[in-house]
Structures are given as C-alpha cells and as structure tokens.
Amino acid sequence: xxxxxxxxxxxxxxxxxxxxxxxxxxxxxxxxxxxxxxxxxxxxxxxxxxxxxxxxxxxxxxxxxxxxxxxxxxxxxxxxxxxxxxxxxxxxxxxxxxxx
Amino acid sequence: xxxxxxxxxxxxxxxxxxxxxxxxxxxxxxxxxxxxxxxxxxxxxxxxxxxxxxxxxxxxxxxxxxxxxxxxxxxxxxxxxxxxxxxxxxxxxxxxxxxxxxxxxxxxxxxxxxxxxxxx
Amino acid sequence: xxxxxxxxxxxxxxxxxxxxxxxxxxxxxxxxxxxxxxxxxxxxxxxxxxxxxxxxxxxxxxxxxxxxxxxxxxxxxxxxxxxxxxxxxxxxxxxxxxxxxxxxxxxxxxxxxxxxxxxxxxxxxxxxxxxxxxxxxxxxxxxxxxxxxxxxxxxxxxxxxxxxxxxxxxxxxxxxxxxxxxxxxxxxxxxxxxxxxxxxxxxxxxxxxxxxxxxxxxxxxxxxxxxxxxxxxxxxxxxxxxxxxxxxxxxxxxxxxxxxxxxxxxxxxxxxxxxxxxxxxxxxxxxxxxxxxxxxxxxxxxxxxxxxxxxxxxxxxxxxxxxxxxxxxxxxxxxxxxxxxxxxxxxxxxxxxxxxxxxxxxxxxxxxxxxxxxxxxxxxxxxxxxxxxxxxxxxxxxxxxxxxxxxxxxxxxxxxxxxxxxxxxxxxxxxxxxxxxxxxxxxxxxxxxxxxxxxxxxxxxxxxxxxxxxxxxxxxxxxxxxxxxxxxxxxxxxxxxxxxxxxxxxxxxxxxxxxxxxxxxxxxxxxxxxxxxxxxxxxxx
Numbered sequence: 001x002x003x004x005x006x007x008x009x010x011x012x013x014x015x016x017x018x019x020x021x022x023x024x025x026x027x028x029x030x031x032x033x034x035x036x037x038x039x040x041x042x043x044x045x046x047x048x049x050x051x052x053x054x055x056x057x058x059x060x061x062x063x064x065x066x067x068x069x070x071x072x073x074x075x076x077x078x079x080x081x082x083x084x085x086x087x088x089x090x091x092x093x094x095x096x097x098x099x100x
Numbered sequence: 101x102x103x104x105x106x107x108x109x110x111x112x113x114x115x116x117x118x119x120x121x122x123x124x125x126x127x128x129x130x131x132x133x134x135x136x137x138x139x140x141x142x143x144x145x146x147x148x149x150x151x152x153x154x155x156x157x158x159x160x161x162x163x164x165x166x167x168x169x170x171x172x173x174x175x176x177x178x179x180x181x182x183x184x185x186x187x188x189x190x191x192x193x194x195x196x197x198x199x200x201x202x203x204x205x206x207x208x209x210x211x212x213x214x215x216x217x218x219x220x
Numbered sequence: 221x222x223x224x225x226x227x228x229x230x231x232x233x234x235x236x237x238x239x240x241x242x243x244x245x246x247x248x249x250x251x252x253x254x255x256x257x258x259x260x261x262x263x264x265x266x267x268x269x270x271x272x273x274x275x276x277x278x279x280x281x282x283x284x285x286x287x288x289x290x291x292x293x294x295x296x297x298x299x300x301x302x303x304x305x306x307x308x309x310x311x312x313x314x315x316x317x318x319x320x321x322x323x324x325x326x327x328x329x330x331x332x333x334x335x336x337x338x339x340x341x342x343x344x345x346x347x348x349x350x351x352x353x354x355x356x357x358x359x360x361x362x363x364x365x366x367x368x369x370x371x372x373x374x375x376x377x378x379x380x381x382x383x384x385x386x387x388x389x390x391x392x393x394x395x396x397x398x399x400x401x402x403x404x405x406x407x408x409x410x411x412x413x414x415x416x417x418x419x420x421x422x423x424x425x426x427x428x429x430x431x432x433x434x435x436x437x438x439x440x441x442x443x444x445x446x447x448x449x450x451x452x453x454x455x456x457x458x459x460x461x462x463x464x465x466x467x468x469x470x471x472x473x474x475x476x477x478x479x480x481x482x483x484x485x486x487x488x489x490x491x492x493x494x495x496x497x498x499x500x501x502x503x504x505x506x507x508x509x510x511x512x513x514x515x516x517x518x519x520x521x522x523x524x525x526x527x528x529x530x531x532x533x534x535x536x537x538x539x540x541x542x543x544x545x546x547x548x549x550x551x552x553x554x555x556x557x558x559x560x561x562x563x564x565x566x567x568x569x570x571x572x573x574x575x576x577x578x579x580x581x582x583x584x585x586x587x588x589x590x591x592x593x594x595x596x597x598x599x600x601x602x603x604x605x606x607x608x609x610x611x612x613x614x615x616x617x618x619x620x621x622x623x624x625x626x627x628x629x630x631x632x633x634x635x636x637x638x639x640x641x642x643x644x645x646x647x648x649x650x651x652x653x654x655x656x657x658x659x660x661x662x663x664x665x666x667x668x669x670x671x672x673x674x675x676x677x678x679x680x681x682x683x684x685x686x687x688x689x690x691x692x693x694x695x696x697x698x699x700x701x702x703x704x705x706x707x708x709x710x711x712x713x714x715x716x717x718x719x720x721x722x723x724x725x726x727x728x729x730x731x732x733x734x735x736x737x738x739x740x741x742x743x744x745x746x747x748x749x750x751x752x753x754x755x756x757x758x759x760x761x
Binding site for chain 3: 111114116117132137144162182200201214216218220
C-alpha cells in the first residue's frame with residue numbers, strides 16, 4: 001500500500017455551488033450558519049460558497065431552515081459543482097482538502 | 101513498442117504516407133512574423149516542381165492578399181526547412197532542394213517585417 | 221479481492237443502517253467471487269497497463285447513491301428540466317436571447333459536445349464491464365447512464381433552435397466528418413481506445429475533475445447572461461451529475477495512488493497527457509467566451525485563473541502527498557491564457573467560408589472590453605488585425621485564407637498557437653518516426669506523440685484526407701465542368717458552401733432574426749442589417 005502518513009489541515013479553498021432557486025435557499029442559509037468562515041458569491045442562476053480548507057453541510061441545520069424533513073441526498077437535484085474531497089454521511093457531509 | 105496494448109506488436113497504419121497523395125507530396129508553408137495568416141498552410145505539390153515556380157506561381161496565390169507580399173525582395177528572404185536554414189536553388193525541384201513529403205518550409209522577409217509592429 | 225457479503229444481517233431491533241452500510245449491501249455486496257471461471261478470463265484488460273490493484277474493496281464510494289436513490293433524484297431532475305423545455309418551446313423563448321450571434325455558440329455545442337457525451341457514455345459502458353471491483357463497476361455504469369442522459373438532454377434543449385437556425389440539423393454526421401470537429405472526436409477516440417485505467421484517469425479525473433468547470437461554468441453563465449433559458453436549464457441539470465463525476469474522479473485517483481507505489485509514475489504520465497489534450501480541446505471555450513457571447517461573463521484568462529490556477533492549484537497541493545506533481549506544461553497554459561481566444565477567433569474568421577457557422581469581427585465596444593480584460597496583449601497584438609480586416613470588409617475586399625491550414629498530429633488543431641514566450645512566432649514542433657515527418661503545435665502534443673507513436677500515426681487528419689481525395693461523396697465527378705473541390709469537400713463534411721458559414725452580416729440566420737424579431741442580428745452593430753442597401757451608416761458600422 002502507498003498510504004501517505006501526513007494529513008495536515010489545509011487552507012486551500014473548497015467550494016460548493018448550487019442553482020439559485022427557492023429549494024436551495026434553506027440549504028445555503030444552513031451552510032452559511034454552520035460555516036462562518038465561508039464567503040458567498042452570487043452569479044446568474046447560481047450561488048457559490050467558498051471556504052478555506054473545509055465546508056460542513058449539516059442535515060439538521062437544513063431541516064431547521066426548511067421547516068421539514070430533509071434527506072441530504074436531495075442536494076443532488078440542485079448541485080452545480082464542488083471542489084474538494086467529499087465525505088458523505090446521513091447527517092452531514094464534509095468537503096475538505098486533507099493537506100496543504 | 102512503447103504503446104501499452106492488449107496484443108503485442110500493435111501498430112497503427114501510417115495514414116499519410118506519400119503514396120496516398122496521387123503523385124503529389126504535402127508541403128507545409130509559413131511566412132514568419134505575418135500572423136494575418138493565423139496558421140501555416142498545407143498544400144499538395146508535385147515533388148518535381150521547381151522551387152522558383154513555387155515562389156513565382158504558388159506563393160502569390162497563398163500570400164498575395166498581404167500588402168507587403170508584392171514588396172518582398174526575394175534576394176533578402178531567409179528560408180528554413182524543418183527549422184534548419186538553407187539557401188534554395190530556384191532551378192532545382194522541391195525534392196532536390198531537400199523538401200520531401202510533409203516538409204516544413206518557413207520563410208522570413210526582414211525587409212517586410214509584418215504590419216502594426218505586431219508581426220501581422 | 222473479495223466480493224462476497226461481508227456484513228452480518230441487520231439487528232432484529234430494526235436499527236437503521238448507516239448510509240455506508242446501506243450502500244455496501246446494495247452495491248458491492250451484490251458481487252461475488254467467480255467459482256468456475258478464472259478472474260483473469262472475465263476481466264481481461266486490467267493487467268496490460270501495468271497498474272497494480274491489491275484490494276478493490278478499498279474503493280471508497282464518494283456519493284453513496286444506490287439505484288433507488290439514483291432513479292428517484294435523476295427522475296426529479298428530468299421532470300423539472302423537461303417542464304422548462306416545454307415552456308421554452310411554447311413561448312418561443314429562442315427569440316429572447318440577446319442576438320443571433322449567441323446562437324452560433326450553440327451550434328458549436330450541438331456539433332462538438334453531444335458527440336463527446338455519447339462517446340463518453342460508451343467509454344463508461346466499457347469500464348463498467350472491465351473493472352473487477354463491483355463498486356467501481358456500479359459507479360461506471362451510473363456515469364454511463366449520466367453521459368447518455370447528457371447527450372439526450374442537450375439534444376432536446378437545442379432541438380428547438382434547430383427549427384429556426386441553420387447548421388444544427390446534422391450533428392452526428394458533422395461530428396464524424398467536419399474538419400474542426402475531428403478535434404473533439406479524436407480526443408474521445410484516443411480515450412476510449414486506451415485501457416480502462418487510462419480512460420478513468422484521463423476522463424474521470426483530468427477531464428471531469430480538473431477541467432470540467434471550464435466547460436460548464438462559463439458556458440452556462442454565458443447562457444444565463446444572454447437569456448437562453450433552455451441551455452441554462454440543461455446546463456445546471458447536467459452539472460448536478462457532473463458533481464458526482466468529479467467526486468468519482470478524485471476518488472479514482474486516490475484509490476490508484478494508494479494501491480501501489482508503482483502506480484504513481486503511470487498515473488502521473490496519464491495526468492500529463494490528458495491534462496494537455498483536455499486543455500487544447502478547451503481552447504474552443506476561450507473563443508466562445510471572448511468573442512461569441514454578445515453579453516460576456518468573464519474572459520478566458522479570468523476563467524483559467526479561477527478554475528485552473530486556483531482550484532487546480534489546491535487540488536495538486538492536496539495530491540502532493542502521494543508524489544503527484546502538477547501536470548507538465550501547466551506553465552504554458554498560464555502564458556497562453558492571454559492569447560488563445562484571440563488567435564482562435566482570427567483562425568475561424570479567415571476560414572469562415574469553410575465553417576458550419578458564420579463569423580464576425582468584434583465592434584469597438586467589444587474591443588474595449590477585450591482591451592480591459594487583456595491589458596498586456598489585446599491592443600498590442602490583436603486589435604490591429606481586427607481593425608485591418610474591418611477596413612478590408614468596408615472596402616469590399618474582405619480577407620480570407622485561400623487554402624487549408626497545417627494541423628497538429630496529436631490534438632488536430634491548426635498550428636495557430638504561438639511560442640509561449642513569443643506571441644509573434646507560430647510554435648512549430650517537428651518529429652520523425654519510421655522515416656516520416658510529423659508536426660505538432662506544442663511541446664505538449666509532441667510529448668504525447670513520442671510516447672505512443674504507434675497510436676498517433678493513424679490519426680485521421682481532415683486536411684490530409686482532403687488531399688488524399690477521400691473527402692468526396694461517391695457521386696462526385698472530378699471531370700465535370702462545374703466540379704469545385706472545396707464545395708465538394710464541404711458537402712462531404714455535412715456543410716453547405718455559401719450557406720452554413722461565411723460572413724455573419726449577410727447570413728440567413730441574421731436575415732431571419734431581423735425579419736422575425738425586428739431586433740438587430742448583432743446588438744453591437746444595430747445599424748447593419750443584412751438586407752439594407754449600402755449606406756454610410758452601414759459602412760461606418
């Protein structure tokens with residue numbers, strides 16, 4: 001095997017971009033609330049959220065914003081792009097770079 | 101064989117060998133520092149064509165629209181084949197001037213340096 | 221390698237499975253070890269590339285989509301998309317775009333991109349069969365369906381434009397034969413004829429991960445800026461699939477690099493090759509962004525800076541821990557970003573009579589934008605040529621290239637690129653193999669040829685094929701008095717001479733647009749109408 005031993009937290013930018021519509025508003029609001037270090041850019045039809053090193057998307061936060069149950073896999077409907085390594089679970093998913 | 105392949109000895113056919121061009125050969129020509137022509141040109145020519153005929157009869161059809169073409173002093177023109185400087189013999193054929201199939205012929209005209217200071 | 225079910229049955233309390241457990245049961249645990257056939261007879265093509273895999277179960281599924289979730293969410297996307305396409309058609313929204321120059325960019329899309337999506341679909345079908353790992357096969361099969369979906373949805377999204385504008389009806393035929401479409405066609409044929417590991421590194425990682433944002437983000441933003449609801453909707457719908465493809469790409473890379481250190485140099489070689497081939501292919505997007513969008517989103521230089529230099533920089537910083545470095549010749553792409561769009565448009569302009577779409581020169585307002593976006597290069601190198609050609613048009617002696625361009629043996633672009641450090645000098649590179657000369661546009665393309673000459677010697681270069689006489693329909697008679705080789709070659713390629721390409725100002729699309737919408741065909745040249753007599757305003761425009 002060829003597993004690298006060092007995994008230092010990275011500051012390189014990660015991002016996630018969604019279509020700008022009523023379904024994504026609670027998702028974007030939830031991400032902003034959970035990731036104070038992130039910046040949000042608006043483009044025609046699209047919202048892009050960028051952060052140094054790591055972004056966390058929490059199901060419970062989205063449910064709080066949306067006022068209904070939410071399956072994290074629903075993000076696939078409106079997801080445009082992302083940059084970083086994905087670690088997906090039922091309750092959250094994380095986008096990050098593992099080393100600088 | 102440097103290509104990794106599922107069968108040993110894999111080799112594509114040589115698609116552009118000279119025998120496929122009906123007695124002609126491919127000649128690529130570029131006029132340095134004259135980017136009005138965004139790319140070098142590719143034409144079929146008979147290998148026996150005298151170099152002088154290329155200059156007098158073919159090049160005007162290719163490059164004549166450029167305002168500087170008619171002004172070229174051909175005695176000052178610098179020629180390259182495949183990146184190597186050479187002095188063509190106008191009376192000899194392309195082949196005898198070392199211009200074989202798929203030759204890359206470039207010419208530079210220091211007296212006509214291209215328009216607008218932008219090699220145009 | 222073990223594909224047998226490894227998890228025990230769920231507990232009788234009915235505890236919910238984690239996403240990972242659920243996924244494992246419904247995907248990789250559906251596989252089995254063959255008991256009466258040898259593994260190497262079933263999976264025949266995974267040794268020859270030299271890649272070593274010790275444990276396919278180490279493949280970590282990035283987005284753990286099971287088939288039921290896949291159908292559910294893909295179905296949801298389709299319902300949304302086709303509702304929009306229906307509304308688009310019902311409301312004649314094709315006339316809402318800024319002007320009909322924008323539609324020319326759509327012609328490039330339908331003729332160049334749809335064929336690539338379909339080729340990609342076939343490539344993923346192949347690896348969906350050839351990979352021993354069950355999870356990898358399932359990921360490949362899902363991507364194969366995604367790519368077919370893209371070909372279909374693009375066709376549907378653009379088909380409505382086909383009812384009104386020229387040059388779009390024959391896209392599968394053009395993809396196979398039109399001279400500049402050999403660029404995308406050869407790209408995918410190179411990929412699909414490679415082995416399964418090279419395909420997945422080249423397409424999944426280098427193209428889908430490193431470079432995909434440069435296709436979709438600018439193109440779809442361009443569609444949004446220019447009020448093309450159909451393309452925006454298709455684009456965003458496809459992008460949600462692309463996000464899964466991107467995560468697959470990075471997962472593939474990590475998996476291969478972690479399996480065995482011997483894989484590192486092989487993977488690095490493929491990253492170098494496919495980054496360069498993908499970059500050259502994407503030069504088309506540079507021309508589209510800088511010259512074809514009536515309302516421009518950003519320059520190619522800006523897009524490359526964000527989506528490669530910054531995002532790619534972060535990616536390769538992350539992969540450094542495996543011993544991977546950024547791709548060879550990445551420095552050239554940074555130098556070229558100030559030049560390629562302009563060089564490409566100059567090329568399309570002078571070969572417009574042989575193109576499947578009309579071409580136009582930028583107006584002063586557009587040149588001011590270009591000047592601001594390219595402060596070091598546009599006014600110095602490129603404005604003079606556009607002004608000169610505009611003057612020739614005004615005089616009634618428009619410039620056109622009288623013959624055919626020299627093509628690069630590897631990427632099949634004309635040799636329109638200049639030396640990385642000297643934009644006044646065409647970049648000439650040459651090699652010899654088995655007594656024959658081969659020509660390249662760059663060190664990147666020459667490197668690719670020299671590593672696999674056996675593969676590239678039979679590249680189907682359209683210009684050479686025309687001169688070999690193979691680009692004529694069977695009914696052509698070269699002895700006929702009205703025989704015109706250019707017209708016949710264009711007909712073979714699916715282009716109608718004097719109709720599909722040529723000058724934008726007098727093109728059928730421009731005439732029809734103005735007749736149907738009563739708006740200028742070119743929003744930057746509102747006084748120039750295709751049917752108006754020559755007036756001082758028209759000449760001055």
